[in-house]
Amino acid sequence: MVDYKTVLIPDETELEIKKSRFINLVFHIETEAEAETILAEIRKKHYKATHVCWAYVLNTNPRRQKASDDGEPSGTAGKPMLEVIDHRELKDVLVVVIRYFGGIKLGSGGLIRAYGGGASDVLNHCTVIKKQFSDQLQVVVSYASYGGLSNGLLERDVIPVNEDFGENVTLSFQIPVAETKEFLAWVEDKTNGTAQIIRGEQAFVDVVEA
Incomplete structure (x- = not known):
């Protein structure tokens, strides 16, 4: 068994980018079932959100990871969020970025920066443990x-x-x-x-x- 880094408790931050509201969430998870349960609760709570994008990495062998753009252009949401998790070498982590569209389109580059930035923002704010x-x-x-x-x-x-x-x-x-x-x-x-x-x-x- 190998040491690894994860988050201690759920955390939340929020960003506004060109009138769109981005709610950034992070959770410690240990199974895909936990991730699905949390995502179902978030979708129910934020049923008016334009997009609920997410990414997670599990401490499994081989490593299990998944991500979703939830209707945003392919590769502009889930992938940059996953890259942030990978860069920080975190496992057993679920990051969710909820977007309430503010009327101004961000373009592919803007979306990548927004979703990657949202993931970074909440991971900067949360407590990381080994x-x-x-x-x-x-x-x-x-x-x-x-x-x-x-x-x-x-x-x-x-x-x-x-x-x-x-x-x-x-x-x-x-x-x-x-x-x-x-x-x-x-x-x-x-x-x-x-x-x-x-x-x-x-x-x-x-x-x-x-």
């Missing part, structure tokens, strides 16, 4: 070992997701898979081989991009 494929680890240590290990973790800037103080101290971590081997070797050295390691299932962890 889906980091990680090992779920528990490190069980004695109280005698805890102090030195805790200080070492501060120096490494590694923060446990949970600390449980019982008969022993159990520290829970989400460590990127590529870093697990080195991290466990460090824990073993720091605790003189006394730490007990419990491995959980590997999973994607959300990391907010700076």
Whole structure:
């Protein structure tokens, strides 16, 4: 499994270009069915819109992507939106640009700039996260070992997701898979081989991009 970038929560922006209103939306999705459900709701809400154009990319192997011009000239809406998503290397993302026509035609070049610009605008505004494929680890240590290990973790800037103080101290971590081997070797050295390691299932962890 490979780390990838996506959006955290839905977001919305709006642009006016030559009297046309462009409402730009972004959603995190994980299946085509989710995309279709969201699009159906948008079409119902914006039933008076002139066009509801969209593009999405899924984190599948092989990658699954789709786009729609929804009546705009071919290649002037869905494709530029898809190119914006690709340029930002985002996956599991649906971008929708809704147009309310204002009476002035934009031409093919103007439409490409408007729909690509709408996608860029909402992606600039939203929160992007990294889906980091990680090992779920528990490190069980004695109280005698805890102090030195805790200080070492501060120096490494590694923060446990949970600390449980019982008969022993159990520290829970989400460590990127590529870093697990080195991290466990460090824990073993720091605790003189006394730490007990419990491995959980590997999973994607959300990391907010700076």
